Amino acid sequence: MSSTLFQDTKVLICVGSGGVGKTTVAASLAVLAAKEGRRVLVLTIDPAKRLAQTLGIEGSKDITKVPGQNFAGELYASVIDHKKTFDDFVARAARKAESAEKIYKNRLYQQLSTNLSGSQEFTALEKLYSCYESGEFDLIILDTPPTKHAIDFLHAPQKLSALFNEGVAKWFRDPEGKKSGFFGQLLQTGTRQVLKILESLTGSTFIHELGDFFINIEQCQEQLLKRTVDVHRLLVAPSTQFCLVTSFDQAKLKEAEYFSREIKKGGYHLTTVVLNRVFPYWLDLRSEDKSQKGHAGLVSLYSQMRSYYNQRDLIYQQFEANIRKEARVFRIPDLVKDISDLRGLEELSGLIAEGEKKA
Amino acid sequence: MKQEIHFVTGKGGVGKSVIAAALALKKSKEGKKVLLVELGDQSFFKDFLDLPEVGYQPTAIAPNLSVALWTGEACLQEYARHFIKVESLAKLFFENAVMKAFINVAPALPELAIMGKVTSGPRKHGPALPFDCLVVDAFATGHFIALLEAPKGMAQAVQFGPMGEQSRSIDACIRNKDLTSYHIVTLPEELPVKEATELFQRLKAEFEISADLIMNKVIATDLPLASLKEAQEEGSDLGKFAAYIEHQLEHQRAILEKAKQVPSDLQTVPLYFETNAWPLIQKIAEVLR
Numbered sequence: 001m002s003s004t005l006f007q008d009t010k011v012l013i014c015v016g017s018g019g020v021g022k023t024t025v026a027a028s029l030a031v032l033a034a035k036e037g038r039r040v041l042v043l044t045i046d047p048a049k050r051l052a053q054t055l056g057i058e059g060s061k062d063i064t065k066v067p068g069q070n071f072a073g074e075l076y077a078s079v080i081d082h083k084k085t086f087d088d089f090v091a092r093a094a095r096k097a098e099s100a101e102k103i104y105k106n107r108l109y110q111q112l113s114t115n116l117s118g119s120q121e122f123t124a125l126e127k128l129y130s131c132y133e134s135g136e137f138d139l140i141i142l143d144t145p146p147t148k149h150a151i152d153f154l155h156a157p158q159k160l161s162a163l164f165n166e167g168v169a170k171w172f173r174d175p176e177g178k179k180s181g182f183f184g185q186l187l188q189t190g191t192r193q194v195l196k197i198l199e200s201l202t203g204s205t206f207i208h209e210l211g212d213f214f215i216n217i218e219q220c221q222e223q224l225l226k227r228t229v230d231v232h233r234l235l236v237a238p239s240t241q242f243c244l245v246t247s248f249d250q251a252k253l254k255e256a257e258y259f260s261r262e263i264k265k266g267g268y269h270l271t272t273v274v275l276n277r278v279f280p281y282w283l284d285l286r287s288e289d290k291s292q293k294g295h296a297g298l299v300s301l302y303s304q305m306r307s308y309y310n311q312r313d314l315i316y317q318q319f320e321a322n323i324r325k326e327a328r329v330f331r332i333p334d335l336v337k338d339i340s341d342l343r344g345l346e347e348l349s350g351l352i353a354e355g356e357k358k359a
Numbered sequence: 360m361k362q363e364i365h366f367v368t369g370k371g372g373v374g375k376s377v378i379a380a381a382l383a384l385k386k387s388k389e390g391k392k393v394l395l396v397e398l399g400d401q402s403f404f405k406d407f408l409d410l411p412e413v414g415y416q417p418t419a420i421a422p423n424l425s426v427a428l429w430t431g432e433a434c435l436q437e438y439a440r441h442f443i444k445v446e447s448l449a450k451l452f453f454e455n456a457v458m459k460a461f462i463n464v465a466p467a468l469p470e471l472a473i474m475g476k477v478t479s480g481p482r483k484h485g486p487a488l489p490f491d492c493l494v495v496d497a498f499a500t501g502h503f504i505a506l507l508e509a510p511k512g513m514a515q516a517v518q519f520g521p522m523g524e525q526s527r528s529i530d531a532c533i534r535n536k537d538l539t540s541y542h543i544v545t546l547p548e549e550l551p552v553k554e555a556t557e558l559f560q561r562l563k564a565e566f567e568i569s570a571d572l573i574m575n576k577v578i579a580t581d582l583p584l585a586s587l588k589e590a591q592e593e594g595s596d597l598g599k600f601a602a603y604i605e606h607q608l609e610h611q612r613a614i615l616e617k618a619k620q621v622p623s624d625l626q627t628v629p630l631y632f633e634t635n636a637w638p639l640i641q642k643i644a645e646v647l648r
Binding site for chain 1: 370371372373400401403406407438439442443448451452467499501512513515516517518519520521522523524549550551553580581582586587589590596597600601603604632633634
């Protein structure tokens with residue numbers, strides 16, 4: 001097996017839209033790295049039950065050494081607890097414990113810290129960074145939250161950090177509190193008008209709840225800004241690589257091409273593309289179409305499936321020709337069965353390593 | 360006008376969008392004026408159906424059938440403009456840099472704006488939406504729950520004023536069986552069925568919503584098991600294929616049994632070997648109930 005796979009990589013981020021098998025691929029890559037002798041941690045978002053059992057992290061959110069391993073290195077795994085990661089961040093960032101309590105109690109915060117768009121991406125990166133900072137692992141592999149599009153993962157943290165923007169809280173703050181009502185201290189008449197419109201559309205209770213949220217969360221701003229800069233620095237570092245996992249249909253492949261262009265523009269390093277569940281294992285596209293006697297129904301189904309996959313192969317070849325200039329491409333066949341133990345992951349990682357040799 | 364609303368959701372990768380398009384096509388063929396709604400920043404149907412552009416304003420793609428792409432920000436903009444009326448004020452409101460950032464991230468606001476727009480017809484609130492039927496290709500499971508919870512959460516957080524009122528009326532609308540239907544798309548695989556089951560139960564418990572299940576890509580064949588066994592002995596490609604099909608069918612049967620235990624209306628959509636988008640959508644539209 002090649003020992004250069006992810007050799008100089010300290011962080012590997014697996015991105016891709018929902019349902020493409022990101023988590024399984026992330027775990028298999030982690031197995032591969034552990035076999036190469038590295039101390040590796042795989043951070044997952046929402047693993048399937050059997051995969052969680054395989055990794056020994058079912059029902060636990062702590063970093064756990066994967067049971068039953070016999071690798072040159074060591075393999076650890078964890079499920080990211082979004083609520084806790086968010087709360088921990090607030091606890092550290094808020095200057096006083098009672099302010100953190102206030103934030104926890106705000107209803108809008110409660111919604112934000114659960115499953116609204118952008119918040120899982122934030123906590124995934126927050127967890128990644130704190131594990132990276134701990135220096136306990138040679139390599140951290142991050143599985144990312146399911147998004148509609150692969151690129152959403154990179155845009156989410158920016159959106160969220162805008163929330164902590166000083167300007168927003170300034171709108172709602174009224175240092176004197178009594179002078180001329182809620183909007184009294186606002187300097188710009190334009191901004192005051194904007195808030196008035198917002199109030200007429202939403203009502204004053206909403207504005208107050210929102211104001212409460214922004215004013216409380218504002219004190220986390222300094223920490224968040226620092227964190228955003230640090231995390232960004234980590235994401236664009238040469239030792240951080242991105243791995244795009246994608247399934248196989250025309251729209252997904254177009255999206256992958258778009259993603260590889262965007263990610264390059266952002267200064268990130270996309271080094272690997274994994275095409276998951278490309279062809280069923282039984283399929284040899286190069287074999288000749290022999291007519292078999294006696295199994296007419298089966299033969300008809302077989303040739304239908306084959307011609308379907310043959311058409312898809314044409315699309316794939318086009319895609320590969322384009323993307324090869326940017327990154328190495330692995331294609332993983334559809335193994336058909338669910339992965340239910342460490343051996344299953346090893347089998348999959350073997351297929352990836354084999355693909356590497358061929359490339 | 361009585362407008363029906365359909366939400367199509369499910370785990371990522373199960374074929375939600377294709378099923379949503381097929382449902383929209385079916386409804387349009389029944390003579391309804393249908394809008395297929397995508398949510399998010401980027402359009403799937405633009406690439407999939409090779410359309411020149413898909414944006415906030417509906418684009419006609421077939422007789423009686425249009426498609427649109429809605430973001431929380433665009434919904435909110437349109438809504439606010441409808442009520443502000445004075446263009447210069449609206450401009451001031453939205454072109455403020457802080458407001459822009461704020462609209463995108465204020466907790467639950469984008470979700471609420473989308474739900475407000477989706478239900479604006481039956482609630483007769485906001486700009487007119489001249490369609491008989493809305494088919495929403497909605498977010499995947501987790502984010503879909505957040506979308507449904509936004510009006511309820513907002514109504515609890517904000518009890519008084521227009522925001523609270525609107526939120527309550529949206530919430531009532533999405534629970535109204537006569538107006539709104541929910542379709543959870545799944546595959547004959549373990550994880551998608553597990554996720555669909557959990558979503559079904561959550562919708563029931565939290566919103567008293569009865570969603571139906573659509574199992575997509577079911578291998579439809581009446582090949583007898585004995586002939587599959589026999590073919591496997593040949594050791595050729597066909598033998599491997601027979602083993603594959605046997606395994607798939609067995610797995611499929613077990614999963615289907617599991618799905619049937621969910622007290623929901625379940626229908627299956629066969630796996631079609633069709634790489635072209637329109638023919639695929641048409642085939643599925645024909646079998647959908």
